[in-house]
Amino acid sequence: MLLGIDVGGTHTDAVLIGRQGIVAMAKIKTDHDNLLVSIRDALESIVSVAGPEGVSRLNLSTTLSTNAIVEGDTEPVGMFVSGGPGIDPVLYRVGDHYFTAAGCIDHRGEETGALDESAVVQGMAACREAGVSVFAAVSKFSTRNPDHENRIKELVHPLADYVAMGHDFSGRLGFGRRINTAYFNSAVWRLYNRFVDAVQQSVLSMGLRPRINVLKADGGAMPLSMSRHLPIQSILSGPAASVMGIIAICDIREDAVILDIGGTTTDMAVFAGSAPLVEREGIAISGRPTLVRALRVKSIGVGGDSAIQITPQGVTVGPKRLGPPMAFGGAHPTLVDALNVQNVIAYGNVAASFAGMAALAEGSGLDPETLADYAIAAAVNKIREEVAGFVREINDRPVYTIYEMLEGRKVAPAKVYVMGGPALALSALLQDAFSQEVVVPENFAVANAVGAALARPTFSVELFADTARGRMVVPSLGLSREVGRDYDLAAAEADALALLREHVRYLGAEDDEAPVETVERSSFNMVDDSTFLGRNIRVVCQVRPGVLPQYREAVTCPC
Template sequence: MIIGLDVGGTHTDVVLLGQEGLVRQIKVPTNPVDLFATVLKGLEQITEGIDPDQIRRAVLSTTLATNRVVQQRIPEVGMIVSSGPGMDPELFRTGEHYFPVAGAIDHRGREVAPIDADQVSAVAEEMKKKGIRHVGVVSKFSTRNPAHELAIGEQIGDQFEKVFLGHRVAGLLNFPRRIATTFLNAAIYPIHKEFFEAVLNSLAQKGLKVPIRILKPDGGNMRFEASIDHPAQTILSGPAASVMGSVAFAPKDEECLVLDIGGTTTDMAVLVNGVPLLDPLGISIGDHKTLIRSLDTISIGIGGDSAVRVVDGRIHIGPDRLGVAMAYGGPVPTPTDAIFLLGLGENGDLDKAKEGMQTIADALGTDVQDAAERVFEQACRTILKEADRMIARINAKPVYTVHELWEGSRLQPRYILVLGGPAPWFAKGLERFSDNRVKVVPRWTVANAIGAGLARTTCEVALFADTEREIAAAPEENFTQPIPSNYSQEDAVNDALDLLRRKAIARGANPDHLELEVIEAMSFNMVRGFYTTGKNIRVRAQVKPGLIHGYDPVTEKFTDNRFV
């Protein structure tokens, strides 16, 4: 059996999956100030009466880190940055405690200027006086030679709780994005550590000794223990869970729009022939453009519990959420209240919903039924309009799936998969106000947790080789080895795949069902005068994101092919 657990800002969804399908599903309120109690309650309920030896693994997803970044509620961290000549590191300042220092490595990995140990010591002392506990260290070409980052990390490592080195958190070239990625790892670390410890303590309290994984934004998972050194990999794991919870039910021969409609937001993504689209460069979250590999998703501030108000005679929905719908005891009218008045909702107080919608009707100068219809239509049309904008944005640039550059025609999805609490209700409107076929994902209320539970372990390796210097390196993997001058691109591919295989198994992948692929392989001649002096070779390889081997018997048990 597999446990899938999705910790959201409002609710934590937990599922227990077995060969017979979905064995059990529960929801518990998320208490952000006591995550231990939240996770423990979810695990207690989902495993009640279950032999712990039957549970094969647990996979988690969470939006906690994402919410803190978006709300700008992350702790203060320090950054030490060395760039050398040609680029002003101040252009990429991440906050108050940001310190450019001397030292430079060139694009070939050769030292141009040494670090200044006294300067580094002075910076460390200043950060300690300001109460900084977590630090990021980034050198411009550390992915070619991490010596400066390693030296600074060794010098200051015992003075702070955690020091993140840029080459270990992002192995690709792009100095500004590596700074942002390292900064976010340092900033999210204490948030994720609290979540990490809450989960481990909850499992220990239940006596569950099972492998734990956490979902990453690219739709794959990693060993939970590895996440403590890569906490930023938990960003956007919630939307990724939505996508993975839809993959098994998506058409395999056409494009599909996925909409996860929650209480506060709607998350959107596109599948091409059942395969998710990828943001190939990296997540942009808040003001931070990173190198964190992610599925291409967006979130908009409209959901079933979004506050509805009338301003200057016009209906405004969201982006704020002030509580649940009035039909469930909330303080202000919401789209869910409109849905109840239209006869689509269930298990709520119709009189309370009508009371809330009456205030909207009075402000519009109409009757309550018409007001409900207008609120519901505007909510559906807003979601569809934002989906059209997302598709236009995707079509304006090269389209990448998680497997490859997709060189087909422009995306024009005419099929929508909907999940989330109010999915069945919204699905009726989405089909009514568009030309799309609409289907509700089976077990739509907990599809995120199902997606997390069924996602396979993924990772990526980037390897660089310089045959003139006779060295091959993958700094993010702490790998360096001498190579002969006749080292070829084929040799680099073989070494990259070997590194990837070992990394994937270490992160929890099933060694019997590894799907490895090369996603980039390039070789450039280096010329001095009129002669070729060597080759610069670059290879990137990945484990294909997707669902675990043998998932079909699980999902087929609750597949429902009905269209809404």
């Protein structure tokens, strides 16, 4: 059986899934200052119902790294950056121990300037002084040639408990993202590993012997052992878990929009071409973009707790939140209060909602019911507009070939799935607003934990080969090897797929659980003065986020 635990900001949800369906569920308040307690409580609650046997896999989605980064509760990192010409690397400064060294690798992976090792040595002295013991090394175009990052690691190693290298995280380009990713990874490395030690101990002490995976922001899973080196990959996994849950529960197969209406925001994701859409480059955290793959999720400033206001432009809902709904003791009427007034729901103290709405309506010429009506309509319209804008934005993403320009597939959602507190209450109104069918699944309360439990491993490999230089690299696997002049796109694609399959097996998945696919393949003839020099080959293969097929039926219910 598969156990999924999602440690969220407010609640920790757990669900145990067998081949026949959901065996046990638990919902506990999250102890923000001690996530381990929340996890232990969730485990105990499940074990008390189902016993420790039979749990073959535990998939854990946790906010530990996210919280640490967002709250700045991280360890100082010695950051060594070699930039080469371009944007001044000083402008990417992050943290208090940021050192730049001259040195340059160009776009083909050619060293065009030697690494200034003396600058690294100087920075090390400063780090020793400051007691810094985790490091990160990033150079420009290290995904084409990691020599400078490797060299920096060698140099700082004697001082280090841990050194992250930029090319470990992704083969994608993005110097600034690489710096942020490596930096944050080192900044939470120790904290995360201690936490994971404690989680493992708790699991064992309860008599459980599962394989443990950790959820990622792309809705996929990675083995706990791997997450120890790449804790940054565990950030912002919560929203992805919910999306994966709904996909499993509703067995979504055609293009669709998924809305999660929460307290302060409504999060939307898009399912297209048989998988949820992934961010093109990576997700941002604390205002800094990273190379961490994530589902493309956009937040709208409308939720159950969004404040209602009367403005010269009309009645608005959100994006401001002025405290909880009046039905729950707040001081300002919110969307939940409007729904109470309109009798759509009866949450908390309905009389308080009425009183609040009446007070707000006073002097506006509106009666409380009409004001509530307007507010609900404003919220629904805002959601509809934002969804349309989101789909438009997705279809307007840049493409680089004439073929894609003219023949590219357009995303055309056929259904809108809605979950979250006010989902059912708003469903009829949303149905009026959307031309697509609006669906509110029954089981969405633990969708996040279901998503966590059923997530399959995801991974992507980016292969880059330059036959003129005679080299092929796969940065995220730390692979670099010589290739002959006859190495071509077919050979490169075969290599990339084989390497990915092998890695996915190492991640603990069977081939049929985690199908691999090629998402980008290109080979450019390099020509100089009308002479063919070689091929510049790029291949990207991946396992897309998806739900483990064997358990899909167990959780699917009519939606």
